[in-house]
Amino acid sequence: MNELEQVARVPVSIYSPDGLLEQKDQWVIEETPVTLYINGQEMVTLLCAGHHLEELAVGFAYAEGFLDSREELHALRIEHEHGRIFLEVQGKDPLAFGLWNKRTITSGCGKGTVFYHALDALLAQPMGAGPSFSARTIWERMEDLHGLSQTYKRTHGVHNCALADSKGIVVFRDDIGRHNAVDMLVGHTFLNELPLDDKMLVTTGRLTSEIVIKAAKVGLPCLVSRNTATTLAIRLAHDLNMTLIGYARAGKFTVYTGEQRIV
Known part of the structure; x- marks a missing residue:
């Protein structure tokens, strides 16, 4: 799907406090529900723009612990007309599927989900020195x-x-939800076997705890946003030895944690 297929023109009326200004067509973003099945089990319905669905599914599965390697990805099938994605995963511990029911609904657009039980393992092994920028x-x-x-x-x-x-x-990548866009990026690197430990994530979305956890789980050491960070995101980034940068706008930016990577 190209960018033109992600948008549609709709008739709108433009008003000011004094009344009607004009009537015209305006571009709006498409919103599509897509349900992900892993090994036949319905896992989650993602609200997205409907593009790069292969990357979205694989990135979501990898970031949430249902995939660890390319060898585990047995098959992937997309039913565009029905809004369904089917992943077949081999060699995965059934515990990961059982723990899915303990997920936390997060602050992300479209109700993101994340495994907070993964924090224990992440905090036990903070990131190494990583790259400098x-x-x-x-x-x-x-x-x-x-x-x-x-x-x-x-x-x-x-x-x-x-x-x-x-x-x-x-x-x-872009999408109506920042979680979806990040999952697409992760899926792209997973499918193309690209390293993440030498890169930064640059985003227009808020830096919240679930984005920090998602980045940490796949080994991304540096997050940069034109938006703000939350207190929990800052605390987690500090404990995980991640670089967290917000308000990158108007010729400056704010470093919340990980200043040692800024040269």
Whole structure:
């Protein structure tokens, strides 16, 4: 699906406090429910823009612990007309499926889900030193992100996310939910066997605890947003030895944790 297929034109009326200004067609973002099944079991319905569904499904499964390697991914089938994705996973401990019922509904767009029980394992092994980035590089990657999404420019209805390194943007995705966009990025790197421990996640979405946990679970050491961070996200990032940067706008940014990676 290309960017034009993610949007639709609808008739709207534009009003000011003084009354009707104009009637016109306006671009809005498509919203599509897609249900993910893993080994025949219905796991979750994701509200998304309906594109890059293969990456979305694989990234979600990998970030939530249903996949650990390419060898475990046996089959993937998408039924676009019915809004269903079927993943077949081999060699996975059934415990992961049982624990799914203990998931926490999070603050993410479309009610994101995340396993907070994974925190114990993550906190036991904080991230290593990881890469370093100059302040100029961080700012340039945020500027790069702003120039990429035609869907956002048309609708202002999506979150933009990208994986980047010191040279530029590696892969870009957008969606109505920031969780979905991050899962697509993770799915892309999983399917293409790209490393994550030398990259930063650049996003327009809020930096909340579930985004920090999702990034930590896949080994992303640095998160950069034009938006704010929550207190729990900051505490977790500090304990996980992650770099958390917010308010990257107007020529400056705020470093909440992990300042040692800024050179």
